[in-house]
Amino acid sequence: MEVRDPVHGSIHILKEEEPIIRADFFQRLRNIKQLGFSEYIFPGATHTRFIHSIGVMRVGEMSFDRLFKGVELTKEHLRIKETFKLACLLHDIGHAPLSHSTEVVMPKLKDLKIPKEYLVARDLNSDRQATHEDYTIKAIADSSLAHSLREVEKTFGVERKYIADLIRGETSDHEYFTINGISYFPLLHQLVSSELDCDRMDYLLRDSYFCGVSYGSYDLDWLLDNLEPAIIDGKASLGISERAVITFDDFLLSRYHMFIMVYFHYRAVCLEKLLQRYFKTSPYEYLIPADIEKYIEHDDYHLMKVLRHSNNPYAKAIVNNQTPEKIFESFNSSQLKTLEEVQKYLESLNIEVIRSSSTGRLSKYYAADKPNNNEYTMKVVRNSKMGGRTEYFDINEATDLFHKFQKSHAINRLHCDLGMLSKANLDEINKIISAN
Numbered sequence: 001m002e003v004r005d006p007v008h009g010s011i012h013i014l015k016e017e018e019p020i021i022r023a024d025f026f027q028r029l030r031n032i033k034q035l036g037f038s039e040y041i042f043p044g045a046t047h048t049r050f051i052h053s054i055g056v057m058r059v060g061e062m063s064f065d066r067l068f069k070g071v072e073l074t075k076e077h078l079r080i081k082e083t084f085k086l087a088c089l090l091h092d093i094g095h096a097p098l099s100h101s102t103e104v105v106m107p108k109l110k111d112l113k114i115p116k117e118y119l120v121a122r123d124l125n126s127d128r129q130a131t132h133e134d135y136t137i138k139a140i141a142d143s144s145l146a147h148s149l150r151e152v153e154k155t156f157g158v159e160r161k162y163i164a165d166l167i168r169g170e171t172s173d174h175e176y177f178t179i180n181g182i183s184y185f186p187l188l189h190q191l192v193s194s195e196l197d198c199d200r201m202d203y204l205l206r207d208s209y210f211c212g213v214s215y216g217s218y219d220l221d222w223l224l225d226n227l228e229p230a231i232i233d234g235k236a237s238l239g240i241s242e243r244a245v246i247t248f249d250d251f252l253l254s255r256y257h258m259f260i261m262v263y264f265h266y267r268a269v270c271l272e273k274l275l276q277r278y279f280k281t282s283p284y285e286y287l288i289p290a291d292i293e294k295y296i297e298h299d300d301y302h303l304m305k306v307l308r309h310s311n312n313p314y315a316k317a318i319v320n321n322q323t324p325e326k327i328f329e330s331f332n333s334s335q336l337k338t339l340e341e342v343q344k345y346l347e348s349l350n351i352e353v354i355r356s357s358s359t360g361r362l363s364k365y366y367a368a369d370k371p372n373n374n375e376y377t378m379k380v381v382r383n384s385k386m387g388g389r390t391e392y393f394d395i396n397e398a399t400d401l402f403h404k405f406q407k408s409h410a411i412n413r414l415h416c417d418l419g420m421l422s423k424a425n426l427d428e429i430n431k432i433i434s435a436n
Contacts, residue, residue: 001013001015001018001021003051003054005051005054005055005058006209007055007202007205007206007209008055008058008059008202011054011055011057011058013054014152015151016151016152016154016155016156017085017086017089017151017152019147019148019149019150019151020086020089020090020145020148020149020152021054022148023144023145023147023148024144024145024296025093025139025143025144025145025148025296026050026053026089026090026093026145026148027050028296028299029048029049029050029053029092029093029095030048030050031048031299031300031301032048032049032050032095032096032097032098032099032299032300033045033046033047033048033049033098033099033300034047034048034049034052034099034203034206034207034210035047035099035207035211035262035263035268036098036099036100036101036268036272037098037101037267037268037271037272038211038262038263038265038268040267040268040271040321041265041267041268042210042211042212042213042262042265044210044211044212045207045210045211046210047206047207047210049092049095051206052092052202052203052206053088053089053090053091053092053093054089055202055206056088056089056091056092056198056199056201056202056203057085057086057088057089057198058202059088059198059201059202059220059224060084060085060087060088060089060191060192060198061081061085062224063191063198063224063227064081064084064085064191066224066225066227067187067227067228067229068081074179075157076179077179078156079156079157079158080176080177080179080184080188082152082156082158083156083158083159083162083163083166083176083177083188084166084188084191084192086149086152086158086163087163087166087167087188087192088191088192088198088199090136090139090140090163090167091136091167091192091193091199092132092136093135093136093139093140093145094132094133094134094135094136094137094138094139094295095132095135095136096132096135096288096298097298097299097300097302097303098275098300098303100132101272101275101276102275102279102286102288102303103129103130103131103132104129104276104279105279105286105287105288106129106130106131106134106135106288107129107130107287107288107289107290108127108128108129108130108290109123109126109127109128109129109130109134110126110127111130111290112130112134112135112138112290112292113138113142113290114134114137114138114141114142115141115142117161118137118138118140118141118142118161118164119137120168120170130290133167133168135292135295136164136167137164137167137168138292139292139295140160140163140164140167141160141161141164142292143292143293144293146160159176162176162177165185165189166185166188166189166192167192167193169189169192169193171185174235181234182231182234182235182236183234183235183236184229184236185235186235186236186237186238186376187229187230187236187237187238187376189376190237190238190376190378191238194238194376194378195252195378195395196223196238196240196248196251196378200251200255201220201223201224201251203216204216204217204218204251204254204255204258205217205218205220207258207262208254208258208262211262213258213261213262215254215257215258215261215262216254216255216257216258216262217254218247218250218251218254219247219250222244222247223240223244223247223248223251225244226240226241226243226244226247227239227240228240228241228381230379230381230392232379232392237376237377237378237379238376238378238379239378239379239380239381239392240378240379240380240381240395241380241381241383242380242381242382242398245380245395245398245399248395248399249399249401252399252401253401256360256405256409259358259360260360260409260411263358264358264360264411266326266329266356266413267323269356269358269413270323270324270326270354270356270413270415271318271321271323272356273354273355273356273415274314274317274318274323274354275314275318277314277354278307278310278312278314278315278318281312281314282310282312282315285306285310285312285315286303286306286307304319307319323415324354324415324416324417324418325415325416325417325418326413326414326415327342327414327415327416327418327429328342328413328414328429328433329411329412329413329414330411330412330413331409331410331411334436335412335436336410336412337436338432338433338436339412339413339414341432341436342414342429342432342433343355343414345428345429345432346414346416346429349421349425351416351417351420351421352416352417352420353414353415353416354414354415354416355412355413355414355415356412356413356415357410357411357412357413358410358411359409359410359411360409360410360411377394377395378394378395379392379393379394379395380392380393380394380395380397380398
């Protein structure tokens with residue numbers, strides 16, 4: 001089967017993979033938009049997690065082929081390649097309607113009844129709320145989706161547990177991912193979820209294309225061409241050639257700019273706040289089921305149908321794309337103080353205020369206080385022409401971007417119904433703003 005993709009061109013799907021693509025679980029992703037409410041601002045952003053997931057698998061395949069370029073692929077190579085490709089393909093299979101916005105109405109993790117062998121130790125007796133990743137693991141481990149994996153299991157020797165391990169980032173059996181004494185689990189997990197993963201490499205280009213902006217553009221071909229395994233103490237981590245560090249910087253900044261200019265757009269963020277207030281004020285109108293087979297029905301259209309039939313004012317506002325006016329936003333601590341004074345004044349008038357806060361960090365793996373807080377750190381590979389030596393060092397030592405952007409960039413906004421304010425109220429607000 002061949003898929004024509006506007007971002008990556010023709011994508012070839014193996015016949016053993018076709019049942020997975022055709023499965024109800026995967027087809028459900030056709031009805032979940034990649035960017036949730038963003039289409040209300042960027043009308044072209046109607047692309048879905050269905051094509052994104054296929055795109056991630058394609059980037060994953062290209063990454064694997066580059067890393068093992070010139071190597072004669074054995075049965076073991078093909079097994080872990082297919083396991084990795086499926087981790088890329090299925091990484092979003094458990095996403096809830098409207099992206100992350102609805103995770104607040106998910107059940108407890110224990111209610112999903114995920115088989116113990118698929119859980120990490122800290123979650124065996126956890127009482128936390130489930131996330132979309134938990135639904136992903138449940139779907140892979142114990143659902144009707146599992147039947148669609150039979151052909152890849154039979155042909156390549158893939159085991160579902162190790163698909164889940166790559167997504168979760170922990171495994172109790174490195175042997176499955178070991179070839180010639182080297183475990184490739186760290187590297188493959190990093191390509192599923194890390195600073196430079198296939199998910200980000202796809203969604204930056206895809207979101208930028210469909211939103212009609214250029215912020216997410218970067219040189220994918222050059223990055224892929226410069227991926228290298230960094231083999232240290234019998235384990236392979238993700239590395240890039242020293243010559244590609246500048247391109248990696250561009251990739252980081254592209255993601256950062258997409259967050260500030262697209263993902264944090266004030267109207268999309270405000271709509272998410274309205275949805276949260278809907279859930280809070282009508283707590284039993286919409287709930288995400290723990291039954292994994294019933295979860296198949298829950299997509300964007302299902303949720304919007306619930307909202308359309310609701311009498312809740314927040315639901316009506318979402319359906320009609322009516323967000324209260326933005327009256328002030330802050331980008332630094334001084335402006336935040338002003339925002340809080342305006343908020344306090346409005347609340348003294350018993351005016352309902354919607355306050356949103358969006359926080360963007362260049363990297364969640366390289367924070368200021370913990371420069372290497374990810375178990376598997378990305379490496380820069382330096383190949384010496386003199387003597388054929390190879391050196392590895394952490395990515396944060398090769399670029400100063402992590403230092404320059406070590407603090408989170410927070411944007412705070414206030415929204416309210418301007419029709420509720422008198423001229424005197426507006427004058428007072430302007431006086432507060434002018435005084436600061």
